[in-house]
Amino acid sequence: MLDLKFVRENADLVRNAVENKNETADVNKVLELDEKRRAIIGEVENLKALRNKVSEQIAIKKKNKEDASEDIAQMKEVGEKIAALDGDLRSVKEALEYRLIRIPNIPHESVPVGRDEESNVTVREWGKIPQFDFKPLPHWEIGEKFDLLDLPAAAKITGSGFYVLKGIGARLERALICFMLDTHIADGFIEVAPPFVANADAMTGCGQLPKLAEDMYQLKDESLYLVPTAEVPVTNLHREEVLSADQLPLYYVAYTPCFRREAGAAGKDTRGTLRVHQFDKVEMVKIVHPDNSYEEHESLLKQAEKIVQMLEIPYRVRLLATGDLSFAAAKCYDIEIWEAGVDKYLEISSVSIYEDFQARRMNCRFRDRDGKIRFVHTLNGSGLALARLTATILENYQTEYGTIVIPEVLRPYMGGLAEITDSEQQKK
């Protein structure tokens, strides 16, 4: 959420941001409601001041056994007016709030302006795209061949959009989770194991609600949602708090499954485990001082890249254009890894900075060294998303002999296993 005063004073900038982000929020309506709100406040607060003053006099008169019935009658009238105005004020505030939380964050000046992903910019590329003397298999075929991945079984349990990992496949995923968590922890991140559900306040705090309501699973008869990302429970760790300056920066890392309905995404990169309703993810969250948050953003990106590099997977970093930027983000890098089996880059990580947009929605503040209370800045980045990563490893690490090499860094987590050679292996 943007600061109301900021919107008031920078209406053009905000309108521009709404347009560049392909949003439809009505900024003028916000300004109009704000004006209305301030008019009512002025009126009702004068009446309240009067009531407070006279009520005090009534108390004195009563103490002196004087007659106060005239004052009381008058204040009864004032009280009714106040009640009416308070009612008006509340509905105006609600309408204002409704509009305000639907205004997207403003893109940072370094973000390229553009309608969609066509305008994204490649910041850098890393690694060599592997060349094969044979046609590399896609992960769903590898998974079936070695009995690591069972899509038909998942369909029996849930319907489409889910997957089952078995044997070495399941272990590979678990190995990745442990490897990534351990790596981030060693670099100073605090591990968090949060709930996998969150309430509407938490969802609103991060900006998932109201916009993405259709993309989330909501529990029946409960006001809880399955988390679409660990960002939600972890960033909300400090909602409604005033932190001290020396607590910052806070670095968290959490593993959670992520649940997404992917409404309207049918047909796009949907083979195998490339787009599913539930996937695992290790997510990093930073809560930082506003003065150096963009440096923190760059270092967060580096932290995510580190994982990809350690796994020796070729990737590129893309700076998202305004039109591809999410509702709450001010700036975002995507890391896209090269998947040999499907012959293209796929998004594996989003590293975003929200400035104080989420902090304001969550009311997460800190007391700066000069004693002033300010909103923190929040950031998060996948480090990394699992389903596609597991698929990529199976595809990129296949050999001409039809085997799959296990990346060096994962072997300690796989009981020393260096290569998947046959489907019998996992029964041992």
Next chain:
RNA sequence: GGAGAGGUGGCCGAGCGGCUGAAGGCAGCUGCCUGCUAAGCAGUUGAACGUGUGAGCGUUCCCUGGGUUCGAAUCCCAGCCUCUCCGCCA
């Protein structure tokens, strides 16, 4: 799920329906003082919103939301959360 207790400022903890934004203590800050591992004395220390160039002024906030009243931290109702005991349970 059943029974009970409770939710007040950074923390602890008072609070009769009316000078209580809130006693007292701790912690913090600022002075003064003292030559000694820090004590004593005095003062000071919340947030949001509105208004004003500004010092300031005003309004609101004692878990949340309603209600009673001229006036609510204080009374009534509903909800949320925490704790204790019982039951159930991985």
